Amino acid sequence: MNHLKKYIVFLVLVVATGGGYAQQASWIWYPGDFETWMSNKMQNRRTDRNSFFPPFWKLDAHYVLMNFNRVVELTAPEEVRVYAEGTCNIKLDGVAFETGIHQFTVPKGRHTITVKVWNQANVPALFVQGKTIVSDTSWLVTFEDKEWIDETGRTSDISATVWMNAGTWNFKNHLQPPSVFRLPTRPVSPVATEKKQGQYLVDFGKETFGFIKLHGLKGKGKISLYYGESKEEAQAEADAMTLDRLHFATAVSLDTTMPLSKAFRYVNIVFDPTITLDSASMLYEHAGLSNRGSFTCSDTLINRIYNVSAYTLELNTREFFIDGIKRDRWIWSGDASQSYLMNFYSYFDNPTVTRTMLALRGKDPVTSHINTIVDYTFYWFISVYDYYRYTGDKTFIKQLYPRMQTLMQYCLGRRNANGFIEGRSGDWTFIDWATGLSKKGEISFEQLLFARSLETMSLCATLADDNASAATYSKEASLLKQRIFDAYWNKEKNALVHSRVDGKSTANITRYANMFGIFFDYFDAGQKEAVKKQVLLNDSIQKITTPYMRFYELEALSALGEQAYVLQEMKNYWGGMLNLGATSFWEEYDPTKKGAEHLAMYGRKFGKSLCHAWGASPIYLLGRYFLGVSPTTPGYATYKVQPALGGLQWMQGKIPTPDGDIEMYCSRTEIKIKGATGNGTLVLNSKSKPSGKNVLVRSTAKNQYEVSIDPGVEYSIRYQAL
């Protein structure tokens, strides 16, 4: 794979550090290494009935020996202190300091600081603090520290080595190296308790996550804690998915905190009669992110749905975007790809997105699909470009590009003789949890995702200045799209069929490929209309029972302008969960089920996750397709605002961008909007020409207008909704 290296940018090593003020240093590392290490730690916190339950795919490791390098140009001598997580070798202009010397003066002029750090247990990391010299992403790193020995001594061979910009996060304290990182917590008390002999049931009033703390524990004996997202689960001791067991012996009254965080609303604490217990509370663990996005409207149910969605996303946004807090607590690429989109309409936190993408990708060689799932590999590709579209972070794409290439090589190498992706030994074709869904043969849905992934590769190749590959990927995408329509488009049914088995197209129509075809813009106008009628709005086509796929179904309908329908669906579906007492949104919701049936999944009574990230999609749908805000060039340099009330009287909210929030209010007659840094275009359907102070309006068609939104300017616009 060595030929890939040429696409790594060889960054200019010299950065003038002329400023006279002290800058803030950060801990730095090889990009992706802390993410890999931390994700291993997080994903291995899953337990199942008090058994450790690790992921069932390859987990990668950090590079154990790292070379950090920085050339500085100083106008005055400067003292620096070097802190390393690991055994380190510090050199100034190629001359090493003796072990123990971590503080030295860099003379005026141009100098090279090199620090090698070795650490097998934790990620080799570096913190350098001077007045102007600070460890940050301008430092270069390499794990292949090639250095030649000739007869006269050692010389560094920078040119033969692949250097990357260092990875970092927000670790600004030299005394707290990356390995000690923990998410913040805050104490929370239960809202209700029930106590009886040897049993204590606590209720925190809503779904939550953290560490249970037992207060005033005394005596000698056993304690079991049964966690429940529902009261039924906590009380069904033998079926609760998670539990803790303690053996205790204390003569004095003690408090104790469980070592492992859990998801629960209820905790059923069962203890021997030889034990006494005063009370229980919890330490709520959270990512500490602030929600920059918001949404309120004239419909109180929609407001509740939005708020519970935001809480659901908060609970599932941890060190990384995870699937659900009770059971897996793993990073699943399909699930995460939805969280990224929700994030762009809420936290707009780039580090959580890039951390998650790096953790999912892992390292070369590629030995299986991401999470072992074919579709999950493709979602990963597609999300990379989504990230670029929303954030404009080209550096990340460039540094990730070599790992994108090797993953795509893996996919291309697994096509069958027809050029299609078909599940091979070791591959899991997921699509969705749906009864009777066929995974046999060549599935149209997988080919659509594959085509979009190839298009993504082409776009990213261009960003990485690899124009030859960009052309190749683009050609492969076109070929595949042609093959898709040849193989799957059924002219009688006016839709894509689900699959081809043994070279023969089936007659089976499912929603999956058809809804993606719409928002991928793979259909022409006629096909879109046909698919809408024949598939999306056709009740005889198997219904979707996961919020996961409802996300895409409602996105497709929203893209077709069916906001009124989508709003009603949202109220029925998410409102349906709220009616059943949901305090966070579920992994699956089938309105036809009754009572405790809603709690079961995977053949287990309480198998279902009642707090699943993919349940929070109203955040995205409301921001993207109701407030209607989306970037038109990467990073919101330009953006479009195309509000659609979908039957609401009014709505208002904030949409975050890389630099500032877009604030807006929208009724049937008025729009108030304040732009962010980029240049926006408000797209309106109106019976009359929109008007207002400083409002520049272009008419684009009958009853269609565009209004320019200049950076930071507040507009108040009168119009007449159609």
Next chain:
Amino acid sequence: MNHLKKYIVFLVLVVATGGGYAQQASWIWYPGDFETWMSNKMQNRRTDRNSFFPPFWKLDAHYVLMNFNRVVELTAPEEVRVYAEGTCNIKLDGVAFETGIHQFTVPKGRHTITVKVWNQANVPALFVQGKTIVSDTSWLVTFEDKEWIDETGRTSDISATVWMNAGTWNFKNHLQPPSVFRLPTRPVSPVATEKKQGQYLVDFGKETFGFIKLHGLKGKGKISLYYGESKEEAQAEADAMTLDRLHFATAVSLDTTMPLSKAFRYVNIVFDPTITLDSASMLYEHAGLSNRGSFTCSDTLINRIYNVSAYTLELNTREFFIDGIKRDRWIWSGDASQSYLMNFYSYFDNPTVTRTMLALRGKDPVTSHINTIVDYTFYWFISVYDYYRYTGDKTFIKQLYPRMQTLMQYCLGRRNANGFIEGRSGDWTFIDWATGLSKKGEISFEQLLFARSLETMSLCATLADDNASAATYSKEASLLKQRIFDAYWNKEKNALVHSRVDGKSTANITRYANMFGIFFDYFDAGQKEAVKKQVLLNDSIQKITTPYMRFYELEALSALGEQAYVLQEMKNYWGGMLNLGATSFWEEYDPTKKGAEHLAMYGRKFGKSLCHAWGASPIYLLGRYFLGVSPTTPGYATYKVQPALGGLQWMQGKIPTPDGDIEMYCSRTEIKIKGATGNGTLVLNSKSKPSGKNVLVRSTAKNQYEVSIDPGVEYSIRYQAL
């Protein structure tokens, strides 16, 4: 690289464990993982003037999550205890035990035990002890624990997963997991000391290695320890290659041991006047291997050379075969490939060989040559087959084969347009330390090694049942050999020229390619004779000054039957070092140098290593070409004994084989020999037909005879040396 996997043998999972006696369990891990982890630890012990000095190539990491699997067939229920280094999940027939349960009963019949272990800091390792169920190499391991989730629950997907036989060593104590491993030590006192104010010089009488211990230390102040392989080095404080510094404050008299082992004969301890010190000793650290091979003869200088060689090899045989004990303490492939061969005539310790080969190879993806050196990659290939030839360990070859393939892919991908290997950016072309040696263009020596590597791949492909690749590699090797003779054979000079630059063969003749051409058997008889005269015995061709290349030079001459010449060269060259007071053999020896010049190298006064593994080659030369023992089929199933006295009156010794030693005595008139398990053939040149009790002789040509050596039988043979 996934298509390579098919060559992994899918081993039969069921092993009947019918025996009624308790078997001894070993700690097990993924093959190569402990080796990688431990080699990182060992190689990062290098210091240079009290600075940590790590290797300058990629260091790999262990797989952090491992799945261990064993199917057992029991005739009676059996209790097992499970110990893991890491967080573990234990399942019996797919059902997990709760955390903390490490002891359970496996019922009668066929059952599957699965243990998953996660450990980021240390290698995930397992120890299982039952009566018949024990952790050993029959357990299967995988880092790609693919398991499918379907709607009804989880099912294990063994078939899609690449399983390997577990790796192990000799860790038999469940309380001592692999991470706590340390080499054994024993205390040694100096043979001479010199004490003066604030200074204490200790002499251990010969080169040695270990931890210095200071006795009766008292007071407050600084102590520096300067280590010297020579007295000059220890006393030249500012130029000593290794040193320790202590800051001490104690009112009571204390003993203290240095945390890091060092190489030295002398230690110069310099301390503040505020400090007092009684004495110093050391803990000698060694691999604890016993030397099964031996050699003594009528020449006392040769006997001294053999003994000092054996001691040199002992010092450099540690967790792995290292280059030299003072400076690098690293695993260098070229150096190690010689140690393997010496090992086959001394320790015959397979684990040290396989550990070293695994550590050198590391993991995929291949991002540079082994140790960054082109020739060192090729030596690695060649050594793999050497290992098979001497040990017959086919399982190791089969398990290593996928990593051999990816490394060879890397090499093939780096050929130039002429199909030759030529140093590219990041490659180090080493060959030898020799003044003025050209590394430009296409070096003939590298092509010879490359051809031999391709031949090795072909042989190993056959062992791994990959016949298609075997044919391809073989064809590539033939093509390359043809190209070598076309490009480099100079008909006037009757030798291979050193290189081709810009497509033109140079006229420069060096010894390197020519001596390898002889023992690779790439030359015909005429070419061999010509090369011997024109190159090897031609004083006008640049002389070799490292024992490293003298190894191959003398091997070539021995292969041509020039033992008498080789014996004299050995006495001059190795004897020359002994005359200068060597107590172990050096990295380089140039007889034309004088006094302290012998200590300098790499532009540093004491840069040279005075104890370098490659200095110990007489062990190999005397066993292989004087006693004349070598396997003719893998693992000594059959072997040849072709003694050559080379002017000695008599010689005797032992040669180890996988099963028993070959013992022999040889004079000009008598040979006593006792065979090992395999079938030997004694090849003799004799004026008369050899004779003796039970001696079966075949005459093969005039004055040439073959005698059958049956397993374990002692023979006493009369003959008349020519």
